[in-house]
Amino acid sequence: WLDVYELNVGLNSYLHCEWATIDQLEKDKRIHQKLKRFKTKMTQMRHFFHEDEEPFNPDYVEVDRILDESHSIDKDNGEPVVYYLVKWCSLPYEDSTWELKEDVDEGKIGEFKRIQARHPELKRLPRPQAGSWKKLELSHEYKNHNQLREYQLEGVNWLLFNWYNRRNCILADEMGLGKTIQSIAFLQEVYNVGIRGPFLVIAPLSTITNWEREFNTWTEMNSIVYHGSLASRQMIQQYEMYCKDSRVTWFGFFLTSKSSFRPQNPSLQPQNPCYQPQNPCFQP
Structure with a gap:
């Protein structure tokens, strides 16, 4: 019987999770403390989840949006490399990661390119009569x-x-x-x-x-x-x-949902029905 753990290394996305044995994890001096917390958490969650369920939400490996693009040179072969900053589904923006172009959904890359190609309006038109x-x-x-x-x-x-x-x-x-x-x-x-x-x-x-x-x-x-x-x-x-x-x-x-936040001079401000902003200083 061999204990094998799935782990997310460093600042990598869930896309790069890998399985490792306890012997491979011994290089981390804090691994025993981390494993203890992990086992305690799993014991508590066992009452709510089945053992055959996914170890993490499958959404975490689905591209939600692409935020930025970066070009670099591969240090090993000198070839050009393209990276995309990816926001993942069901994860906050702060968990976004840089990913190789080859690891990113081509459809999402296309969406990003279309948005980048748009020419923003520099002059605001008046409301029609x-x-x-x-x-x-x-x-x-x-x-x-x-x-x-x-x-x-x-x-x-x-x-x-x-x-x-x-x-x-x-x-x-x-x-x-x-x-x-x-x-x-x-x-x-x-x-x-x-x-x-x-x-x-x-x-x-x-x-x-x-x-x-x-x-x-x-x-x-x-x-x-x-x-x-x-x-x-x-x-x-x-x-x-x-x-x-x-x-x-x-x-x-x-x-x-932050009623106190307002971008400069929005053209229109729809507000959800029956929603009363909590900020007493809010002016619709």
């Missing part, structure tokens, strides 16, 4: 061939009418009728008339994942979730918010 509003008779076809239902189209028309007429409003449909989708379609229509954002969405933490999923399902715009530890938020500010060497924003949608 109220008289230029026209009712949408039929739903546009959004990303993935999605279309609005008839009652959702009516809601989007109402939101657009109020926006053209400079009036704040509340979309108070019952639960399950697609308020999130109507809000996203509304923002897409605003985007289509030349107002490129950024759009700030404030929502309870429990709903942000759904907002992000629907944004990515219905639109091609770059959506960013601003949440997490100080280290994660600093990484978002460094890699996600602005074009390199400028202060021009990259993103179209900015999702956050």
Whole structure:
């Protein structure tokens, strides 16, 4: 019988976890202390998980987003090497790692390239005049061939009418009728008339994942979730918010539960229904 442990070495991602025997681990002077903590943790978790379950969340090896690109030279053969800074699914930004191009999903590299190729708007266009509003008779076809239902189209028309007429409003449909989708379609229509954002969405933490999923399902715009530890938020500010060497924003949608945070002069600020910001100084 041989005890074998799966471990993550140093600052590597879960993609590079490897199996090692106790003899191989002896090189680490603190290994016995680490193993003791590990076994204690496993004993406690045994009541909640089956032994045949994955040793870690499979999401941890799925690429969520690519944040940056770096070019280098291989010291061994002198060949050019490309690295990508990868944010992994279900892990915070602070756990992002640099990975060889060969280890990264080509589809995600393509998404990163498309975002980088976009030319950000240097000049903000004014809101169209109220008289230029026209009712949408039929739903546009959004990303993935999605279309609005008839009652959702009516809601989007109402939101657009109020926006053209400079009036704040509340979309108070019952639960399950697609308020999130109507809000996203509304923002897409605003985007289509030349107002490129950024759009700030404030929502309870429990709903942000759904907002992000629907944004990515219905639109091609770059959506960013601003949440997490100080280290994660600093990484978002460094890699996600602005074009390199400028202060021009990259993103179209900015999702956050931090009501006290506001990017400079957002074009629109949808707020999740029934969500009351906790900051008493907050001014909508």
